[in-house]
Amino acid sequence: MPRDHVPETGWVPVHANGLTHAVFDDGDGPLVLLQHGYPDTAHTWDAVVPALVSAGYRAVRPFGRGIGPSERPDTDAFHVRDLAQDLVALIDALGADQAVLVGHDWGAAAAWGAAHLAPERISKLAVLAIPHPATIRPSAAKLWAARHFVTNKMPWAARRAARHDFAEIDDMYDRWSPGFGWTPDHTAAVKNAYAAPGVLDAAMGYYRRLGPWPFRGGVDVETLVLGGETDGAVPASDYARSAKRVNAPCAVRVLPGGHFLHLEHPAAFERALLDFLGPAA
Numbered sequence: 001m002p003r004d005h006v007p008e009t010g011w012v013p014v015h016a017n018g019l020t021h022a023v024f025d026d027g028d029g030p031l032v033l034l035q036h037g038y039p040d041t042a043h044t045w046d047a048v049v050p051a052l053v054s055a056g057y058r059a060v061r062p063f064g065r066g067i068g069p070s071e072r073p074d075t076d077a078f079h080v081r082d083l084a085q086d087l088v089a090l091i092d093a094l095g096a097d098q099a100v101l102v103g104h105d106w107g108a109a110a111a112w113g114a115a116h117l118a119p120e121r122i123s124k125l126a127v128l129a130i131p132h133p134a135t136i137r138p139s140a141a142k143l144w145a146a147r148h149f150v151t152n153k154m155p156w157a158a159r160r161a162a163r164h165d166f167a168e169i170d171d172m173y174d175r176w177s178p179g180f181g182w183t184p185d186h187t188a189a190v191k192n193a194y195a196a197p198g199v200l201d202a203a204m205g206y207y208r209r210l211g212p213w214p215f216r217g218g219v220d221v222e223t224l225v226l227g228g229e230t231d232g233a234v235p236a237s238d239y240a241r242s243a244k245r246v247n248a249p250c251a252v253r254v255l256p257g258g259h260f261l262h263l264e265h266p267a268a269f270e271r272a273l274l275d276f277l278g279p280a281a
Contacts, residue, residue: 003165003166003191003192003195004195005192005193005195005196005197006192007069007196008022008063008068008069008193010024011023011024011042011063011068011069012024012025014062014090014093014094015093016086016089016090016092016093017082017085017086017088017089017090018073019065019070019071019073019086020070020071021062021063021065021070021071021086021090021093022042022062022063022068022069022070023042023060023061023062023063023090024042024049024059024060024061025058025059025060025094026049026052026053026058026059026060027049027052027053027056027057027058027059028056028058029056029057029058029280030056030057030058030096030098030099030100030123030280030281031057031058031060031091031094031096031098031099031100032052032057032058032059032060032099032100032102032277033060033062033087033090033091033094033099033100033101033102034048034059034060034061034062034102034103034107035062035064035087035101035102035103035104035106035107035108035110035111036061036063036064036067036104036105036106036107037103037104037105037106037107037108037129037130038064038105038106038203038206039161039166039169039172039173039190039194039203040104040105040190040260041063041067041068041189041190041193042061042062042063042068043061043189043190044104044260044262044263045059045061045102045262046061047262047263047266047270048262048266048269048270048273049061051270051274052273052274055274055277055279055280056279056280057100057277057280060090060094062086062090063193064083064086064106064107064110064206065077065078065082065083065086065202066078066198066199066202066203066205067193067199067202067203068193068196068199072198072202076205076208076209077209078202078205078206078208078209079209079211079214080109080110080113080133080209080210080213080214081113081117081214082209083106083109083110083113083206084110084111084112084113084114084116084117085114085117086110087101087110087111087113087114088114088117088118088121091121091122097121098120098121098122098123099121099122099123100122100123100124100125100126100277101114101115101122101124101125101126102126102127102128102273103126103127103128103130104127104128104129104130104260104262105128105129105130105259106206108127108128108129108130109130109133111125111126111127112125112127112130112132112133112215112219113214113215115219115220115221115223116215116217116219117215119219119220119221122221123221123222124221124222124223124224124276124277125219125221125222125223125224126223126224126226126273126276126277127223127224127225127226127242128226128227128261128262128269129226129227129228129231129233129234129259129260129261130234131225131227131234131238131239131241131242132219132225132241132242132244132245132246133213134213134215134245135238135241135242135244135245136234136238137238141235142233142234142235145175145176145232145233145234146233148172148207149207149210152203152204152206152207152208153204153207153208153210157204157207158200158201158203158204161194161200161203161204162194162195162200165191166187166190166191166194166195169187169190169191169194170182170187173186173187173260175232175233176231176232176233176258176259176260177228177230177231177232177257177258177259177260177261177263177264178230178232178258179230179258180257180258180260180264186263218244218245218246218247219245219246219247219248220247220248221246221248222248222249222250223242223246223248223249223250223251224250224251224253224272224273224276225239225242225243225250225251225252225253226239226253226254226255226261226269226272227239227252227253227254227255227261228254228255228256228257228258228259228260228261228264229254229255229256229257229258230256230257230258231257231258231259231261232258232259233259234259236254239252239254240252251276253272255268255269255272256268
């Protein structure tokens with residue numbers, strides 16, 4: 001590995017859907033479950049947690065299955081349905097009847113799936129950087145931007161991603177959020193998590209198991225869809241179609257920033273999220 005891994009601290013284990021999930025658990029009140037994507041970790045939400053807690057919410061940030069300290073399944077169980085089931089099971093395991101789901105990238109895909117599986121357990125849904133997957137229309141530009149969906153399926157994908165101190169992660173952040181000016185500090189927690197033995201291969205498992213969107217019909221949950229104006233992976237024009245897959249109030253907003261808009265412009269993201277959530281009950 002190109003760097004030494006420093007074990008995560010401050011997380012607690014939560015047993016759900018047959019695995020032990022490492023989560024950061026802050027605050028009291030209605031549960032907000034925040035799921036990260038790739039290449040990322042639970043730390044992607046660090047900046048918004050104080051505002052959620054101050055507003056009276058309980059903010060829980062899981063590491064995805066196989067990522068960071070979260071347990072890796074014995075089999076290659078990284079299908080989007082598995083990820084969606086994790087979120088629903090975590091609501092139970094955390095002792096809540098319902099939760100707000102907030103997801104980015106792969107976490108958004110998982111949150112969309114959870115809203116299909118168990119809409120009665122989700123009070124509100126906020127998704128970033130991924131429109132409803134059934135509405136995404138292929139194009140040459142999107143296929144090029146998403147070329148990692150092919151390369152990450154290859155047997156050598158984890159070795160390639162680790163080369164040159166995870167230079168591929170830096171490249172993805174630069175391409176997907178162009179012009180932001182990422183520094184080593186921005187991706188230090190990500191690279192540290194993926195430097196742990198087996199984590200990169202687990203992350204590639206998400207891509208190995210990628211297939212057609214498995215859920216039919218619409219989502220019966222009030223939804224906020226957030227996209228970035230300059231997202232290098234998903235054009236802003238793609239988000240409006242998500243409303244056609246939501247059988248409940250659905251707001252679509254395009255904010256400044258790219259694919260990692262919540263990291264690029266945390267204040268704008270925080271305002272949009274808290275406006276959507278409203279006061280904690």
